[in-house]
Amino acid sequence: MSLGSANRILRLCADDGLAEGFRLTPQGYAALEPYKVDNAIIMAAGISARFAPLSYEKPKGLFEVRGEVLIERQIRQLKEAGITDITVVVGYMKEAFFYLEDALGVNIVVNPTYATRNNNGTLMQVADKLHNTYICSSDNYYARNVFEPYQYQACYASVFSEGETAEHCVECSSRGTITHVQQGGAGVWTLLGYAYFDVSFSQAFLDVLRREYYRPETAPKLWEDLLAEHLRELPPMMLDKFEPGVVYEFDYLSDLCAFDRDFMANVDSAILDNICRTLACEREDIVDVEPVKAGLTNLSVLFSVHGVRYVYRHPGDGTEEIVNRRSEAYALRLAKRLGLDDTYVFAEADEGWKISRYVDGCVSFDYRNPQHVRGALELVRCLHESGETSPWSFDFAQETQHVTKLLRDKWYPFPADFDALSERIAGIAQRLAAEGAAPVMCHNDFYGPNVLVGPDRMHLIDWEYAAMGDYGCDLGNFFAQGSGYSVAESVAVLELYFGRPATAQEVLHCLACTAVVGFYWYVWAMYKESQGNAMGEWLYKWYRSAIEYANAVDALRGSGKFPYEPCALSDVWMGKEAE
Numbered sequence: 001m002s003l004g005s006a007n008r009i010l011r012l013c014a015d016d017g018l019a020e021g022f023r024l025t026p027q028g029y030a031a032l033e034p035y036k037v038d039n040a041i042i043m044a045a046g047i048s049a050r051f052a053p054l055s056y057e058k059p060k061g062l063f064e065v066r067g068e069v070l071i072e073r074q075i076r077q078l079k080e081a082g083i084t085d086i087t088v089v090v091g092y093m094k095e096a097f098f099y100l101e102d103a104l105g106v107n108i109v110v111n112p113t114y115a116t117r118n119n120n121g122t123l124m125q126v127a128d129k130l131h132n133t134y135i136c137s138s139d140n141y142y143a144r145n146v147f148e149p150y151q152y153q154a155c156y157a158s159v160f161s162e163g164e165t166a167e168h169c170v171e172c173s174s175r176g177t178i179t180h181v182q183q184g185g186a187g188v189w190t191l192l193g194y195a196y197f198d199v200s201f202s203q204a205f206l207d208v209l210r211r212e213y214y215r216p217e218t219a220p221k222l223w224e225d226l227l228a229e230h231l232r233e234l235p236p237m238m239l240d241k242f243e244p245g246v247v248y249e250f251d252y253l254s255d256l257c258a259f260d261r262d263f264m265a266n267v268d269s270a271i272l273d274n275i276c277r278t279l280a281c282e283r284e285d286i287v288d289v290e291p292v293k294a295g296l297t298n299l300s301v302l303f304s305v306h307g308v309r310y311v312y313r314h315p316g317d318g319t320e321e322i323v324n325r326r327s328e329a330y331a332l333r334l335a336k337r338l339g340l341d342d343t344y345v346f347a348e349a350d351e352g353w354k355i356s357r358y359v360d361g362c363v364s365f366d367y368r369n370p371q372h373v374r375g376a377l378e379l380v381r382c383l384h385e386s387g388e389t390s391p392w393s394f395d396f397a398q399e400t401q402h403v404t405k406l407l408r409d410k411w412y413p414f415p416a417d418f419d420a421l422s423e424r425i426a427g428i429a430q431r432l433a434a435e436g437a438a439p440v441m442c443h444n445d446f447y448g449p450n451v452l453v454g455p456d457r458m459h460l461i462d463w464e465y466a467a468m469g470d471y472g473c474d475l476g477n478f479f480a481q482g483s484g485y486s487v488a489e490s491v492a493v494l495e496l497y498f499g500r501p502a503t504a505q506e507v508l509h510c511l512a513c514t515a516v517v518g519f520y521w522y523v524w525a526m527y528k529e530s531q532g533n534a535m536g537e538w539l540y541k542w543y544r545s546a547i548e549y550a551n552a553v554d555a556l557r558g559s560g561k562f563p564y565e566p567c568a569l570s571d572v573w574m575g576k577e578a579e
Helices: 003-015 028-034 070-080 099-104 120-125 198-212 221-231 253-259 272-280 324-337 369-383 398-408 418-435 471-480 487-498 506-529 536-561
Strands: 039-044 088-090 109-110 132-137 138-142 155-172 179-198 238-242 245-249 286-292 298-307 309-314 344-347 353-357 439-441 449-454 456-462 468-469
Touching: 003 245, 003 344, 028 344, 028 369, 039 120, 039 245, 070 088, 070 138, 088 179, 088 468, 120 221, 120 353, 179 198, 179 238, 179 468, 198 344, 221 468, 245 298, 272 298, 272 309, 272 344, 272 353, 286 398, 309 418, 324 344, 369 439, 369 449, 369 456, 369 471, 398 418, 418 439, 418 506, 418 536, 439 471, 439 536, 468 471, 471 487, 471 506, 471 536
Parallel strands: 039 088, 039 132, 088 109, 155 238
Antiparallel strands: 132 179, 138 245, 155 179, 286 298, 298 309, 309 353, 344 353, 439 468, 449 456
C-alpha cells in the first residue's frame, strides 16, 4: 500500500470517528470486532511418518529447533498477537503434549481417529470451535510473528516455489482470492503455513466436511483436499503471500537439518545413539534418511552411513505382547551363522530395535516363479535340517489362544462365526499335537515378503517369531499368507520342499498346519486392528485360508482321499517357464 493510500484511509477513519491520528477510538475498535480473531487450533495429532526415525520417539511438533520447541514457539507467537484461546488437537503420542495445558495455558482435545483418518478428522473434533479461527500445524516454524489480532477475511499463508513441489499449489484471481488448488507444480504459489477461517467460511466448510466425512474415500484426505474439491461452494479465501525465509515446514529430517545445522548433534534421540553405537559413527554420518512403508508389525527407516545403506527397525506399538524379542535376537544370530540372512547387523533383545544391511536391486518375490519358490523352500529346508535348536518354542495353537485372550480382555467384538471356527481349528491342532512331530528350528513367518530376492542370492529375513516348532507350520505360512495357491496347488508345491512327491500323511499334516497358521494370523490381524492398525485385505486372506484348508483337512480325514482335482507342479507357474 502506498503512503498516499494509507493517509487517505486514515482521513476516512477520522471522518467516521473511528480514529484520532494514528489511534483507534472506541468506535473504531467496535467496528473491528467482527474481524477479531476468536481462537486458534493447532493440529498435532499426526504420526509424521516422513520424519522417521525421530518421530518414532516423539511427535514432530515437540522437537527443539534453533533453541525452541516448535509448538511452544508457535503458541507464544499466537499469544503475543493477543490470541489466548488456543486448542491443541493431539492423537499420536498424545500424552507428550499434555504438559502444554498447564505450562502454556492451552486446551487439549484428543482425536481418537488420528490413525485411520487424515487431518479432516482433526477439524471434525473441533467443529464447535471453528469461528474466526487460525488453523495451524504444530510443526510449522515462523521466522517472525505472522499472526494478527484481526483478519479481514478467510486466507491461507503462501510461499512461492521456483522449482518442482509436491505441495498444494494455487491459482488466484486479480483480487487475490484462490480460484484453483492442485497437488504439485512448479513456478507457483503454494499453500504453506497457517490458514484463517472467518465465521462465514467456517460455517460453509463445516457443511462440506459433515456431508463428506463418512464417505470411505474421505478418510485419507487432507482438509485442503476438501477445499480444492469444493472451492466453488465456499466463500472467497485470500492468498496471504510471504517472502522467502519466513514460513518453514519440515516434511523430512533432511529439511530440518538444512534449516538447523546443529539439530542432529543436539536432538535427544536414543535411536540415533543406537545407530552411532552399533555402526561406530557420528550423528552427522547418518544421511539419506527415509521411511520404509512396508511391514505389518513394526516401523522402519532407511539410512546411509559411510556409503553403506542400512535399515533401522523400531518395534511397533503392542508388539511386546506378541513378540519374544530375545527369541528373535537369538534366531537372527543363528540365521546369520547358517548363511540364511546375511543382512543382519545387530538386534537389541530388551528394547526390540534392529539394524540390518539394505540389499539393493531386489525384486518382489513371486509365488508363480519356479526359481523363486524353489530357492525359498531350499532356504527353509536348510533351517529345518540344520540341527540347530533354540531355548524358545512357538506353538501356533497356544499363541492363538494367547492373542484371543488379549482381544477378549479388550472386549473386542468378535465376528458371529468366530467361536465355531476357533473350536474347529482347535480340534485340528489337537490332532497335530497328538501326532507328536519332532520340533525343529522354524522361521514361523515364512512367506513371500520375508524372502529377499537379491541380484546374487536370496535372504530369509524378519525372524520375529522364529523358535522351535512344527516344520509344517513354515509351509503353512508359505501357503496361507497370500500365496494365491489353491489347496491343490499347495499340495503340488510340497514336492519342491521334500524333493519328491509328498506322502498322503505329509499332505494331511501340512494342510492341517496351514489351517492352524491361517487362523493364527487371522486372530493376529484382529489384534493389530484393535491397536489402530488397519490390516486391509490381509485379515480376509487369513480368514479364508483357515476355512479352506480346514475344509480340505476334514474332507481328507473323512474319506481318506484328496478332495480336489490333482494339480501338476508345472500348472502352478501359470504359463511361466518351469524348470
